[in-house]
Amino acid sequence: MTIYDIAKMAGVSASSVSRVINDKPGVNPETRRKIKTLLEDNNYVPNEIARGLVSRNSRMVGVLVPEGYSLHLMEGAYHITGRLSEVNYGTIILKTGCSEAECAEGIRSIEERNVDAVVLMGSRYANDKVARAVQHFMPKKPVFLLNGEMAGANVYSVISDECGGLSACVKFLVQKGRKHIVYISDAMDRPSSFQKRQGFLQGVRETGIYKDMADTRRFMYEGLNNDIDSGERIMEQALLEHPDTDGLICATDMLACGAVRVLHRKGIRIPEQIAVIGVDNSSFADACYPRLTSLNNMILESGDEIASKLIASLEGHEPKANRIMLLTEIVERETT
Amino acid sequence: MTIYDIAKMAGVSASSVSRVINDKPGVNPETRRKIKTLLEDNNYVPNEIARGLVSRNSRMVGVLVPEGYSLHLMEGAYHITGRLSEVNYGTIILKTGCSEAECAEGIRSIEERNVDAVVLMGSRYANDKVARAVQHFMPKKPVFLLNGEMAGANVYSVISDECGGLSACVKFLVQKGRKHIVYISDAMDRPSSFQKRQGFLQGVRETGIYKDMADTRRFMYEGLNNDIDSGERIMEQALLEHPDTDGLICATDMLACGAVRVLHRKGIRIPEQIAVIGVDNSSFADACYPRLTSLNNMILESGDEIASKLIASLEGHEPKANRIMLLTEIVERETT
DNA sequence: TTGTACGCGTTATCAG
DNA sequence: CTGATAACGCGTACAA
Numbered sequence: 213m214t215i216y217d218i219a220k221m222a223g224v225s226a227s228s229v230s231r232v233i234n235d236k237p238g239v240n241p242e243t244r245r246k247i248k249t250l251l252e253d254n255n256y257v258p259n260e261i262a263r264g265l266v267s268r269n270s271r272m273v274g275v276l277v278p279e280g281y282s283l284h285l286m287e288g289a290y291h292i293t294g295r296l297s298e299v300n301y302g303t304i305i306l307k308t309g310c311s312e313a314e315c316a317e318g319i320r321s322i323e324e325r326n327v328d329a330v331v332l333m334g335s336r337y338a339n340d341k342v343a344r345a346v347q348h349f350m351p352k353k354p355v356f357l358l359n360g361e362m363a364g365a366n367v368y369s370v371i372s373d374e375c376g377g378l379s380a381c382v383k384f385l386v387q388k389g390r391k392h393i394v395y396i397s398d399a400m401d402r403p404s405s406f407q408k409r410q411g412f413l414q415g416v417r418e419t420g421i422y423k424d425m426a427d428t429r430r431f432m433y434e435g436l437n438n439d440i441d442s443g444e445r446i447m448e449q450a451l452l453e454h455p456d457t458d459g460l461i462c463a464t465d466m467l468a469c470g471a472v473r474v475l476h477r478k479g480i481r482i483p484e485q486i487a488v489i490g491v492d493n494s495s496f497a498d499a500c501y502p503r504l505t506s507l508n509n510m511i512l513e514s515g516d517e518i519a520s521k522l523i524a525s526l527e528g529h530e531p532k533a534n535r536i537m538l539l540t541e542i543v544e545r546e547t548t
Numbered sequence: 549m550t551i552y553d554i555a556k557m558a559g560v561s562a563s564s565v566s567r568v569i570n571d572k573p574g575v576n577p578e579t580r581r582k583i584k585t586l587l588e589d590n591n592y593v594p595n596e597i598a599r600g601l602v603s604r605n606s607r608m609v610g611v612l613v614p615e616g617y618s619l620h621l622m623e624g625a626y627h628i629t630g631r632l633s634e635v636n637y638g639t640i641i642l643k644t645g646c647s648e649a650e651c652a653e654g655i656r657s658i659e660e661r662n663v664d665a666v667v668l669m670g671s672r673y674a675n676d677k678v679a680r681a682v683q684h685f686m687p688k689k690p691v692f693l694l695n696g697e698m699a700g701a702n703v704y705s706v707i708s709d710e711c712g713g714l715s716a717c718v719k720f721l722v723q724k725g726r727k728h729i730v731y732i733s734d735a736m737d738r739p740s741s742f743q744k745r746q747g748f749l750q751g752v753r754e755t756g757i758y759k760d761m762a763d764t765r766r767f768m769y770e771g772l773n774n775d776i777d778s779g780e781r782i783m784e785q786a787l788l789e790h791p792d793t794d795g796l797i798c799a800t801d802m803l804a805c806g807a808v809r810v811l812h813r814k815g816i817r818i819p820e821q822i823a824v825i826g827v828d829n830s831s832f833a834d835a836c837y838p839r840l841t842s843l844n845n846m847i848l849e850s851g852d853e854i855a856s857k858l859i860a861s862l863e864g865h866e867p868k869a870n871r872i873m874l875l876t877e878i879v880e881r882e883t884t
Numbered sequence: 885t886t887g888t889a890c891g892c893g894t895t896a897t898c899a900g
Numbered sequence: 901c902t903g904a905t906a907a908c909g910c911g912t913a914c915a916a
């Protein structure tokens with residue numbers, strides 16, 4: 213059902229139908245009414261695609277999400293989708309592989325869809341290959357990067373101070389009198405993980421709980437996956453090597469859930485014997501027993517910030533700043 | 549950068565460029581090479597939108613997800629997105645309101661995007677208004693409904709036997725010697741919730757643990773939201789009214805997480821004093837302490853089934869059956 | 885107030 | 901092997 217079909221039925225030209233559809237003036241009220249009912253009766257739906265071809269904008273935003281179990285990130289994407297839906301923008305979600313090449317390919321791939329703007333979910337996209345792909349394939353299109361930094365005049369980054377946050381976590385535990393703090397990192401293949409690690413190191417340095425880097429290293433563990441099982445396995449290992457652990461910082465809430473489980477099993481009281489902090493402030497922090505104290509790294513808030521900037525940008529108001537940093541904060545619950 | 553630009557640079561016609569782009573025969577190898585490098589050098593990306601205009605298909609699938617905190621559903625959508633990405637199909641996610649009218653409006657809205665097929669995530673879409681919208685706006689387009697049934701020759705439903713599953717949960721607990729089983733329902737505004745409720749009633753009837761409907765009703769509670777807090781509040785209430793409760797079935801894992809928290813607080817041993825079963829078999833079942841026994845209602849598997857059928861359908865193989873039911877199963881962990 | 889003609893970027897058809 | 905032309909569905913000058 214096209215405007216031509218309707219036009220034929222109404223005995224008018226397609227232009228008139230177009231005018232009616234878009235509420236433009238210059239149509240006889242009588243004709244307008246006639247066309248309108250015809251439109252209704254035939255369940256006519258305009259083809260936004262064809263529209264976009266002529267108006268040169270598609271009312272679509274591309275959102276790239278890396279594959280793998282990063283439910284929290286997906287929650288953020290979902291949130292952005294909601295905001296865009298409100299202003300009648302569609303969201304094309306593209307799940308990309310995790311390698312730099314696959315991420316870059318995602319840029320090319322989404323460009324095919326002629327989207328008006330692009331959102332990159334997560335620090336995984338913050339690398340040179342992706343930056344080059346952006347400059348190649350969409351040098352003028354607004355690109356928003358969540359939780360990472362990227363060069364480019366058209367790239368807007370919203371990052372969260374995870375480094376400072378992790379450092380604050382260490383200080384927080386030290387203030388509570390903890391002396392033997394273990395850090396369980398998530399898989400180190402993203403800038404975000406690196407930032408968190410740096411933050412932990414900084415916190416250790418500033419509080420002076422360990423005497424040197426070599427000493428500190430002994431208290432740092434790395435998970436392969438960011439899931440509960442992984443947290444469990446590492447905690448077992450950590451307790452074996454450091455029976456006197458009295459503080460624990462996990463790079464994700466999921467890892468913390470696993471770690472907490474081990475503590476329960478061993479009859480270790482939380483937080484009396486070991487205090488625990490996670491990162492993400494996700495639903496898992498709430499599902500954990502006891503409720504998990506967690507560093508809010510502002511993923512959802514960043515998404516919201518991006519959505520706002522995105523919508524403004526789509527309406528012609530270019531963001532003034534290319535980089536925004538959201539400060540993190542510790543949300544204290546029952547494990548500290 | 550269009551094929552015309554490239555054509556001009558190569559000193560050929562757009563047709564030849566098109567042939568090269570689509571790997572079609574009938575181009576002089578020499579010319580082909582020349583065009584190919586030109587394409588590369590200029591970072592040419594074909595406009596899938598314009599392509600779709602002529603080929604009358606957009607290589608896009610619309611996925612409707614209801615707003616509200618249904619993380620598990622979103623996980624399913626994410627999964628489908630991944631499957632579609634593999635075969636180079638884009639996914640347009642549209643978050644719709646929860647009312648029937650808003651759901652139906654979603655159908656119209658997604659049709660504007662000219663998608664090749666539509667997926668409706670969740671039983672919320674299984675209502676007459678949506679069914680009518682489908683028949684109005686996309687009577688010939690393949691529509692897949694997850695966890696619900698809908699009339700229409702072009703509608704394919706993948707439902708899970710939640711009714712049978714809930715009934716099985718009751719029997720499962722009764723077999724373990726439980727006599728006072730409480731049921732905490734999620735918000736009753738979806739067919740799925742109704743199914744689960746029916747299943748509980750059926751289980752009660754078949755095991756004969758309660759003498760009549762009025763008696764049974766006393767053990768049934770309803771949550772306003774499907775979150776942890778809600779589970780907590782209801783459990784408090786239930787324990788007050790039924791101190792002798794020895795079995796608990798929660799309509800979602802989230803509710804169960806909240807309920808379990810209350811049991812911990814009151815020093816009630818799980819599963820010795822009260823056995824607990826959730827529904828969804830989600831990450832929250834794993835995050836719960838103790839690990840939550842949960843009815844796998846096959847949301848993820850349904851999504852996978854839909855993805856397969858969808859891809860096949862897009863390639864011209866229409867599904868043979870309009871309705872498929874996936875049987876649910878209890879995944880036993882530590883709370884029973 | 886209405887209709888004609890053209891362009892958006894691409895593919896397909898057909899003639900050369 | 902190559903190129904001109906029409907068509908996809910719509911919006912928009914411009915002409916009537």
